[in-house]
Amino acid sequence: MKHLSIIASALLFAGMAVAADHGDHKPANCAETSLTCADKATPFFAADGALWLAWSANGRVAVQKSTDLGRTFTSAVFVNETEKLDGGADGRPQITVDRSGRATVAYTIAKDSHYSGQVMVTWSDNPLKGFGGAQKLTADTASQRFVSFGLDGDGRVFAAWIDKRNLVAAEKAGQKYAGAALAFAWAGPGQDFAPPRIAKDNTCECCRIGIAFAGPKKPVVIWRHLYDGGVRDHAVTTFNDGLPGPVYRVAVDKWKIDACPHQGPSIAVGGNGTYHATWFTGGSAREGVFYARSLDGGRTFSAPLQIGDNSRQPSRPYVLTNGSAVWLVWKEFDGDQSVVYGMQSRDDGVTWSTPKALANTTDASDHPLLIRSGEKVFLSWLTHKEGYRLMALEGAL
Amino acid sequence: MKLRGFIGVLFLAALSACDSQTIETRPFVRGSWHQLLAAHADKPTIVHFWGLTCAPCLTELPHWAEMQRDRPGMNVVMIASDPASEDTEELTATLAEAKLNNVESWAFADAFHEKLRFEIDPTWRGEMPRTMLIGRDGKARVMSGVADLQEIRNWYDAQTKS
Numbered sequence: 001m002k003h004l005s006i007i008a009s010a011l012l013f014a015g016m017a018v019a020a021d022h023g024d025h026k027p028a029n030c031a032e033t034s035l036t037c038a039d040k041a042t043p044f045f046a047a048d049g050a051l052w053l054a055w056s057a058n059g060r061v062a063v064q065k066s067t068d069l070g071r072t073f074t075s076a077v078f079v080n081e082t083e084k085l086d087g088g089a090d091g092r093p094q095i096t097v098d099r100s101g102r103a104t105v106a107y108t109i110a111k112d113s114h115y116s117g118q119v120m121v122t123w124s125d126n127p128l129k130g131f132g133g134a135q136k137l138t139a140d141t142a143s144q145r146f147v148s149f150g151l152d153g154d155g156r157v158f159a160a161w162i163d164k165r166n167l168v169a170a171e172k173a174g175q176k177y178a179g180a181a182l183a184f185a186w187a188g189p190g191q192d193f194a195p196p197r198i199a200k201d202n203t204c205e206c207c208r209i210g211i212a213f214a215g216p217k218k219p220v221v222i223w224r225h226l227y228d229g230g231v232r233d234h235a236v237t238t239f240n241d242g243l244p245g246p247v248y249r250v251a252v253d254k255w256k257i258d259a260c261p262h263q264g265p266s267i268a269v270g271g272n273g274t275y276h277a278t279w280f281t282g283g284s285a286r287e288g289v290f291y292a293r294s295l296d297g298g299r300t301f302s303a304p305l306q307i308g309d310n311s312r313q314p315s316r317p318y319v320l321t322n323g324s325a326v327w328l329v330w331k332e333f334d335g336d337q338s339v340v341y342g343m344q345s346r347d348d349g350v351t352w353s354t355p356k357a358l359a360n361t362t363d364a365s366d367h368p369l370l371i372r373s374g375e376k377v378f379l380s381w382l383t384h385k386e387g388y389r390l391m392a393l394e395g396a397l
Numbered sequence: 398m399k400l401r402g403f404i405g406v407l408f409l410a411a412l413s414a415c416d417s418q419t420i421e422t423r424p425f426v427r428g429s430w431h432q433l434l435a436a437h438a439d440k441p442t443i444v445h446f447w448g449l450t451c452a453p454c455l456t457e458l459p460h461w462a463e464m465q466r467d468r469p470g471m472n473v474v475m476i477a478s479d480p481a482s483e484d485t486e487e488l489t490a491t492l493a494e495a496k497l498n499n500v501e502s503w504a505f506a507d508a509f510h511e512k513l514r515f516e517i518d519p520t521w522r523g524e525m526p527r528t529m530l531i532g533r534d535g536k537a538r539v540m541s542g543v544a545d546l547q548e549i550r551n552w553y554d555a556q557t558k559s
Contacts, residue, residue, distance in 0.1 A: 024457075039508065086450075087479065087480060088450050088479075088480055089510075089523065110450075169414070205452050206450065206451070208558045236486065257524065257541060258453050258456075258526060258542045258544040259451070259453055259524045259525055259526055259527070259541065259542040259543065260448075260450070260451040260452070260453065260525050261522075261523075262480060262523050262525075263522065263523070263524075280522065282541070283526065288419040311519075313504075313514075313515070313519065313520075313522060315513065315522055333512075335509040335515050335517060335519070336512075336513075338511055343419065363507040363508075363509050364507075364508035364510070384508060384509070393558035
């Protein structure tokens, strides 16, 4: 714990400002469009070690850069005017910054009263100077939500999201269609996104997608799928040369539920190609947060390992690797405090350290995320009270 | 004068018709759950958690309206528990559109959702829809996902018989 010293102190101060009560129905909310009032912050480490954040606050999306590991940030560069953003718990702005310094940012707006989403994308070769006007990622009018980005080793941006175009088409043809679809698009270095394609039909409609890379043009994607009979368990596929491969089931949790779980999975690929997956389920086979590993590219996974204390609502697990080292963090709530716990494996996920509390808060918070810069792994966590925190996990677990 | 009186009666009739259809969506904050339980003590109450971002929730709303029509005395509380703080006017309009005119409506209005959910049910992780059947004895039965409305009807009938 004593090593957890890298805290965004500049923001702690800002975070202490008490939100004025405007007498509306949002007593705990802040009105500013600043990181202090952001509800979600997505971090990205550029190759030069600079930390970039894309965050959303009160209908706006902005980007900030830090060259001192989150102690101080440049002023916010907004990428949109005030819009109605998709407020889903698993919907967050996305950012990648390639080696040339070109930033790609995506976010989702709620385009009608029934929360159909529209993914918007914008670019900048000089992000601190500003972004071009955001464009629709696709001209298709069906709902798109939960966009996730990954930057592959050759500088291509991979985007995956949940898309309802095939549902709309099926309905028009008078056919039934369960759930939504996993869609993807690629943007080559310095280029716009190529037209999207559907990777797999019948996914769950309301959960984030996990992305890791097995190599350039080889994203490994994990999502909550909709299996026969309305079972919402997890699936994984590995892309090859930019195209999706076979789809495998991560675990047979048997979560049969006609509902929106609002909880998506996370995946990481180790140095020797081991897949590390973590997810939440309320299945009849098992309930809670789980971890499993695959030694054969996702075809088969180990027996799920239960994570966290099930009496304290474990949620939002996130996994990251560096060679054979694996880190896993998640959030628990005891009735008063939300606590981020973490644990580490040094042997490719075979054995794990005892979980430790890394950070806590007594108000609203974003999901805990993990991010790596070179050999260093950090916890990235935005909380309403404390603001943005970036904590080095070296020696903490 | 007669005409004016007639118009006046029409106006009043229109007003009262409007009145019975007006839903007010109240902010659900820390402590609201206990307040709600106290207000409904001793009455069989059906609490339904839903949201505008939840597709299955929106699909089933009209069926809830049907159920209410065949059980006019049924106490139904709708709580919008989407992770996003939602526009209360939009919530109210969506309920009205589904013809759910006679319900008590609340919407989560505190970003600390873990806390709100914990007060309601520590085992709830936020999945929606979700329904709680709270009996006269205060005991709650939870139905996760789209509820079987026939089961709710049966439960309600048994509750009102005894």
